[in-house]
Amino acid sequence: MIVLTPRRQFIRSAAINAGVSAAVVNFLEGRVAALPKSEDTDIAILNAALALEHEAIGVYGDALARNLVPAGLREYAVEFVGAHEGHRDTQVEILRERGVTAVGPHKVDPIRETAAGDGVLRRLLSIEAAAESAYLRLIGQIRTNDYLLSAGFIVVDEARHQTIWRRALGLSIY
Amino acid sequence: MARDLTEAGSRRDLLARAAALLAGAGLATATSPAVSAKDYTSRREALDEIDRLAAACGMRLGALRGARPGAGVLVPRFLKALDRHRATREDVRRSFGLPSGVDPASQVGEAVADLPGLRQALDDLMIAYAESLPIYGESNVVSRLAIDMVEVSRLRTVIDLWAVAEAE
Numbered sequence: 001m002i003v004l005t006p007r008r009q010f011i012r013s014a015a016i017n018a019g020v021s022a023a024v025v026n027f028l029e030g031r032v033a034a035l036p037k038s039e040d041t042d043i044a045i046l047n048a049a050l051a052l053e054h055e056a057i058g059v060y061g062d063a064l065a066r067n068l069v070p071a072g073l074r075e076y077a078v079e080f081v082g083a084h085e086g087h088r089d090t091q092v093e094i095l096r097e098r099g100v101t102a103v104g105p106h107k108v109d110p111i112r113e114t115a116a117g118d119g120v121l122r123r124l125l126s127i128e129a130a131a132e133s134a135y136l137r138l139i140g141q142i143r144t145n146d147y148l149l150s151a152g153f154i155v156v157d158e159a160r161h162q163t164i165w166r167r168a169l170g171l172s173i174y
Numbered sequence: 175m176a177r178d179l180t181e182a183g184s185r186r187d188l189l190a191r192a193a194a195l196l197a198g199a200g201l202a203t204a205t206s207p208a209v210s211a212k213d214y215t216s217r218r219e220a221l222d223e224i225d226r227l228a229a230a231c232g233m234r235l236g237a238l239r240g241a242r243p244g245a246g247v248l249v250p251r252f253l254k255a256l257d258r259h260r261a262t263r264e265d266v267r268r269s270f271g272l273p274s275g276v277d278p279a280s281q282v283g284e285a286v287a288d289l290p291g292l293r294q295a296l297d298d299l300m301i302a303y304a305e306s307l308p309i310y311g312e313s314n315v316v317s318r319l320a321i322d323m324v325e326v327s328r329l330r331t332v333i334d335l336w337a338v339a340e341a342e
Contacts, residue, residue, distance in 0.1 A: 034313065136324060140317035145308035148316070152304035155320060156327035163331040174251060174332050 024048045028137060037143045039098070045138050046091050046147065047103050049154075052134055053088040056127045057081060058108030063120055070116045073168055077124070080161045087154045094147055118169055125165040132158040212305055218272050220306035221263055225275035227299040232256050232278050233285040234292045241287035244336065252329055259322040266315050289337040296330040 021044040026032045028048070035041045060081035063069050069077040092102040113119040135155040142148045167173050214220040232253060239249040256278075263275060285291075303323035307316050 037313075132324065136317070136320055139307070139320045140313035140315075142316075148308050149304065152307045152320065152323065155324055156300055156304065159324040159327040160331045163328050164335075167335055173335070174248065174328065 021047075024138075027141070028134060035141045037141070039143070041141060042143050042147055043095065043098065043100055045142060046095050046100075048138065049135065049151070050088060050091050050095075050103055051106065052127075052131045053084050053091065054103075054105040055108055056084040056131060057088060058105060059111065059123060059127055060084065062108065062111050063124065066111070068111055068113060068116050068120045069124075070121070070168075073121070076161075076164050076168075080124075080128075080164075083157050083161070087157065090150050090154070094150065121165055121169050125162060125169065128158050128162040128165060132162055212302070214306050214309040217270050217309055218267075220302070220309050221267060221272065221275060224263060224299065224302050224306060225260070225278075227295065227302050228256055228260060229276065229278040229281045230285075231292070231295045231299055233281060233283060234287075234295050237285040237287040238289075238292060242289075242340075248332070248336070255325055255329065259325070262318055262322055266310075266318065269312075269315070289333055289340070293330060293333045293337065296326055296333060300326045300330060 023032070023035060023041070024044045024047075027035050035044075060077055064074070064077055064081065095102045111120055111123055113123075132155060135151055135158060139148070139151050139155065142151055163173050212223070214223070235249050235252050235256075238245045240246070260275070260278065267273065267275060300323055303319060303326060307320065307323075310316055310319070
């Protein structure tokens with residue numbers, strides 16, 4: 001029996017919300033070792049990644065709109081939501097080039113906290129950690145060069161975001 | 175019907191996309207690295223380039239040791255990470271039947287102990303990793319090198335934070 005960590009549960013939930021294929025969900029959960037290298041797999045991965053970007057944009061948007069990001073860190077949140085929007089747009093464009101309509105944003109659970117603080121930062125960190133983990137897990141399964149290159153640039157972004165939030169929370173960064 | 179873009183997406187489109195991502199990460203310069211991005215023609219060329227850039231990072235880290243407060247703790251950890259990455263690349267070379275890479279100890283030259291220079295060197299290394307991913311053609315190799323690439327991104331961000339802390 002596979003026990004899902006909170007990070008994998010988050011990825012699973014975001015992927016399922018976005019209607020990601022069962023094959024990708026199973027792969028992310030470690031139930032299958034590899035995905036067949038095909039156009040369908042690339043599209044399924046793109047949609048899974050897009051779901052994570054929608055989730056991140058939704059949560060960052062909620063945090064910024066409700067002024068929940070601690071003072072001094074708001075600039076980072078603005079930068080990071082912009083990066084996630086860039087990741088989203090890139091992947092929507094790659095899907096469009098393939099003649100496929102991208103999945104739209106899904107409903108994102110609002111942040112529970114009502115005031116700026118570590119709880120909010122932990123939520124933002126969890127998204128970044130989940131995104132990095134998902135991209136790293138999926139990147140080797142990507143078939144096409146253009147998407148592989150884009151995914152490479154995206155995952156280094158997620159690592160940067162994660163490091164900044166870990167530092168803000170006083171967690172080990174290296 | 176979906177288009178098969180295995181070879182498609184013009185290089186210009188691809189680089190524009192990468193440049194947009196770099197801009198999102200605050201990495202773009204007037205001549206963004208992605209705009210003059212390399213199209214690696216062989217696995218060996220890519221791995222040689224990464225080895226060269228990693229050695230340059232190592233030299234800069236070496237120069238930093240003892241030159242700045244805090245370097246005594248961070249530099250050995252960073253160098254250890256670069257050693258680990260080199261071991262991964264050597265393993266990848268073996269799996270592809272390629273000769274060993276350059277020994278970083280054989281590299282000579284002067285390196286300046288400055289954080290912006292180190293950050294740029296780590297940027298260059300990270301970008302080379304990303305640009306090289308399409309040339310390998312093996313899932314497990316892509317996954318292994320992507321993990322190291324992400325660690326380089328983390329090192330680069332730590333250097334960013336270090337520079338900010340020094341400036342305050």
